[in-house]
Amino acid sequence: MDIMSNLALGFSIALSPYTLMLAVVGCFLGTIIGALPGLGPSNGVAILIPITFTLGLDATSALVLMTSVYYGAMYGGRISSILLNIPGDEPALMTTLDGYPMAKQGRAGDALVLSGVASFVGAFLATIGLLIMAPWLAQVAYLFGPAEYFALYLLAFCTLGGVASNNQAKAAIASCLGLGIAMIGVDDNSGLPRLTGGNMHLADGIDFLVAIVGLFAIAEVFFFIEGHGKNSSIGVKLEKVVVPWRDIWLVKWTMLRASLLGFVAGILPGAGASLGSFLAYMSEKSIAGKEGGFGTGVAKGVAAPESGNNAAAGGALVPMLTLGVPGSGTTAVLLALLMTLNITPGPTLFTDRPEVVWGLIASLLIANVVLLLMNVPLVKFFVRILMVPAWILLPGVTMISFVGIYSLSGSYFDLLLMVAFGALGYVLRKLDVPTVPVILGILLGGHMEDALRRAMVLSDGDALYLFSSPIAIGFWIAAVLGFVAPMFLRGVLAKPQRVSD
């Protein structure tokens, strides 16, 4: 079978000692990044990108390292959710709802092992889904012309704005901000500078890595200064860790259902892991009903969001690899990595660079096993790392960000821009304006405009060409629905608040 021979190719790359070592290092770093509050998958991967780049890793190695970090961060996020009642990253928010109460009952070890297994199931099933879905979707993507791509980009911004944020106007502003920034620099078609204000530094455009590191990593420092590091409270103690076989058996269907739901949520462009864990938790809660005791520390409530979150992480890779449209904030950062490495994601990636795609998928399978092994017996080690106080961690993150960006270009102008993006990120997040659309806009702006212009060249300026194929019309309808429908579903989809002790 096709998939089997492709997988064999993948494993032949992934099982080389060097790649294997990168996967293990990535899993280890990723778990730490996920576990530390204030360092999530997106800013963790973002600050590591410039460093990978200067290390001179080839495309496959860099991608293996970064996706291992990505998967690892999804595992790690649960540790601080359960022990400190602080989500290590945004998708782990739902894990606090039952994980922390369970830990307070003295079952912290059980909660950690159970969520580790749930993460494994979710990520494993999603990786299987990825390797079945992705080649198929890549085939479909061959049918896409510029009109379809334009509609698809629009769909990504709309679902991101509609589903993942609380206010459509703010999400639209964030998208426009990113798209507007992407326009700065020399126009590819005419070769003339646009919107640079005569500033020579802006002629090349604004590097998306500068924006990503600024918005995600530097902004975090400002938040910690505002909170004076109060968030680094000491949580519950971790006693002995044993494997709670009975609980794992009890939640088998929950994990399967949550994984499926999370995977689908992950594939939706722009929705991502937070939505995956949210949907998984809410659906399990309604299946269990009132007697289920969700919110009091039940096994199902710990397993569902973790399976959902990790499955969504895998699902989000599907549109990123096949269409070049990321399904979440962190996959947007991974897309930035691909672009920096001069790899164009999309259907041609599967035929031109099969070793990249299948090497990546095989390493994801390996990374997942490594992560399970790392996260169950070694969980105590990661718990100790959690005790690094914010007043050491955050200055460290800032300094690493500076060195990373500085090593990319060696220009102080990029550093200033990064600080400016940090300040912007602080204000935006304060006002509940999502920052992920900004990143997506900067990443996709050029492509989106290009798709529009090529479509118009093909049709000789006839705007109706944008609606000329069933696929394009489907995307337009989905885009409008994705943007409008959540306005009416706000009451149902409202995010539950964190357990306030």
Added chain:
Amino acid sequence: MASDRLFGLVVLMTALAYIASATQIQTSFLQDPVGPKAFPMLVGAVAAISALVMIIKPDPSPQWPGVRTFGALFIALVVLVAYAYALKPFGFILPTAVTASILSYQISPRAIPAVFTGAGLSIGLFVLFKYALKLGLVPFPKGLFA
């Protein structure tokens, strides 16, 4: 309420300025039907409309920090900008130690741990970047120990 309105107003102004400068984009003789102006203007228009929506229907204001915290944030911002300028002329170690100490102090106001954090981070990261990751960092300004 007020913060959203203010932000909406700022976005509206920026969007209008953006559209205005987009009209000034030079066009070349090689012209496609859309041209280099249309997409930026479209983006500006969508931003302006969304800003109007924000002004008309604002969300409740977030909890803004007090004057002292704002001062701390402002100091952090100034320090980071200064650090960006200082990195090249003064080498890595000294500016990093100073910046990290100040940031650490802003997060948790205890002077001695902050200074140790700064010094430790600066030397630790220098060793890590220079020798483990082989980045070409300059530790001290040239001529200091010459």
